Amino acid sequence: MLKLGIIGWRGMVGQVLMERMTHESDFSHFETHFFSTSQKGEKNPFTIANSNPILQDAYDIETVKKMDIILTCQGGDYTKKVHSELRASGFIGYWIDAASTLRMEDKATIILDPINKNGIQSALKNNQLDFVGGNCTVSLMMLALGGLFKSDSIEWITSMTYQAASGAGARHMNELLGQMKFVTDRVIKPGIDQSSDILQVEKTVKNLLSDPQFPKDHFGHPIAFNLLPWIDSELPNGQSKEEWKAAAEANKILQSKTFIPIDGTCVRVSAMRCHSQALTIKLKKDIPLNEIESMISEHNPWVELVANNKESSLKKLTPEYASGSLKIPVGRIRKMNLGPTYLNAFTVGDQLLWGAAEPLRRMLHIILEK
Secondary structure, eight states: OEEEEEEOTTSHHHHHHHHHHHHTTGGGGEEEEEEESSOTTSBOOOOOTTBOSBOEETTOHHHHTTOSEEEEOSOHHHHHHHHHHHHHTTOOSEEEESSSTTTTSTTEEEEOHHHHHHHHHHHHHTTOOEEEEOOHHHHHHHHHTHHHHHTTOEEEEEEEEEEOGGGTOHHHHHHHHHHHHHHHHHHOOTTOOOGGGHHHHHHHHHHHHTOTTSOOTTTSSOOTTSOBSOOSOBOTTSOBHHHHHHHHHHHHHHTOSSOOOEEOOEEEOSOSSOEEEEEEEEESSOOOHHHHHHHHHHHOTTEEEOOSSHHHHHHHSSHHHHTTOSOEEEEEEEEETTEEEEEEEEEEEOTTIIIIIHHHHHHHHHHHHO
């Protein structure tokens, strides 16, 4: 039985991962050891068969080195601190990581097995040991359009993303709630309809967003009643790093001979969970719409094709519908007025599931099948 070490199980992605692994009975395949960066020596809080009852030190290289597989959701700082030292110590186990630190390294494989399982298996045969989950929006986009990628039908894509507060972390989610409360406590008058005075109410809300007491320690700006058209660091070419990841990671996952340009604008919105994307897709040739819909819907079991009408779109192409689900709704599919090779689409998915935790747990099974 392989020894599995899990680090970062308390964070959002870690919690979702634990839920999925428990639901799918994944722990029955491993001797599991839980590591902690701050609670070493304390009791393991999980009731899991074949698990070490004591939390291990996540910074103790000799202990970590004993694992056959390390699965970490601890974040990039932990990876930077431990990974290279662990490898230098002679660790020859598998490293499965949710953080972005190693994604673009030559010896690391980005894992999204419904898209690149052959590439993952090839990496295993070549004795590669580092496997990294992809950027959440990139993974969700690729799963949504998997059929078009598989058929080599895409010339280029623009992806305009609407990314939830949870993509920034738990503290940011909490701050969004705090911002909403700060405003509503000062504006809403129970039992009173303010419709007749709504312009004054709007001015009051605007002024509250710049109030010195308004909570914005984490976002740095209001996200409630607002949006933020920039995510991640600034690059010299005018892109944000989040926007750069789309083409860089997607093409690494595909390992195709022809580079597919992908670009757009990444926006943070006040949804709590799930990332949405509006897509403009330039096809290599004119393909009938019914064939396009078949390619998309038949590629993998998680895509849910949504009819391009108002009722279906408002019901299913929303974070509310997708939250907590492995489904990836794809809709608003239509040819654009730009020409017959231009395709419009809209998709939404839970970035904590297929965008983060799910590829990690599925990688464990690919290793078991090796």
